[in-house]
Amino acid sequence: MASMRDIKRRRAGVESTQQITKAMKLVSTVKLQRAKDRALRSKTYFHSMYLTVKSLLSKSGNLDVIYTKKQECEKKAVIVITSNRGLAGGYNSNVMKLITQSDFKKEDLEIYAIGKKGRELLERRGYYIAEDLSDLMDEYEYADTKKLCDRLMRRMEKGEIGEIYLAYTNFKNTVSHVPTMLKLLPILPEDELIGDDDSQSDDDALIMNFEPDDVDALGMIIPKYVSSLLYGALIEATASENGARMQAMDNATNNAEEMISSLTLKYNRARQGSITQELTEIIAGAEAIS
């Protein structure tokens, strides 16, 4: 049996770890709340954006815009959103699985990594990292996502990449986060449009006019649509990251609690054992004298 001192030291160690995990959980809870507020604030924008793009596309089926046609190029750009820091349970590895278990060929992929963990993991497996934008994960604004999208779309126009994908974690609610792979471009007519469709269709009766005409309007609005999707994904990923970390740290705190109680039991047993032993020795000694 371990000595009393060893058990005591071990218990103190677990206790201080528990304090850290508890603090981390609190921090993630606050950050999660902030991310949720942010998502709420931008929701109206995305919804209106979605409705406009949807009405544009439904109105004008076969338009001659580069973003709605299949490209010849085999190269695919994938924007991978992960976290900069670990200790978030399966958060990062779930996103990784989307890529490693997809049917994409490794040599066709160009990774645009947002988040240090994702970059490190993919780099180790031999994927080509085209850009590392991990700083974005700490602080991002709409303008940042727009710049990235502009760069990607310019490459697509030049024919250097054929498709743009986005791998991130969708935030359903505080306990459920779904790793998701989205195709951003091209938007083919047969594809479902991405967005939440709970619209009341009271505006459908009106015939919308476009100025400039549909083709030009579509060419100008789609880039905005794509960057707003990316911005939304970043917000959701931040919320998911903190949700995942909150859960992981909650579990860690509970596990520490369990360990502490079992160690306390062991310690008490060891203490009782040593008292009993001492008593037996004293009694035995006293008997020997008399």
Added chain:
Amino acid sequence: MSDGNLIQLKIITPERVFFEGEVTMVEFNTTEGEIGVLKGHIPLTVIIDPGILTITTTEGPRNAALHAGFAEILPDKVTILAELVEWPSEIDERRAQAAKDRAEVRLSHIKPETDVDRATIALKKAICRLEVLK
């Protein structure tokens, strides 16, 4: 002015709701030219070009700098999805002036690697910011 002439205006960006309320008229710049919207406009979607946004309420006009986005106009409602829009108090005059000078230099010495579209947009944005401050 009677209430019958008011139109619902909503200006939203990805980061916040910039303006929401009833106005008598809203004016802004589109790719096809300047436009002023009153109640009863035909349904129209326009793409925004950098320019001054003037919101006229019953209390009088207010200006702001509107840089990019698009607007959806319905007979009784205008929704502007702006990527970037600023009240005059949010603009840094010195930065705008510097950006304007930089863009002008770039456009007056065009080299093969110069991105003319980008420089033009930068110049338009800077001019629009400075205009709003006046």
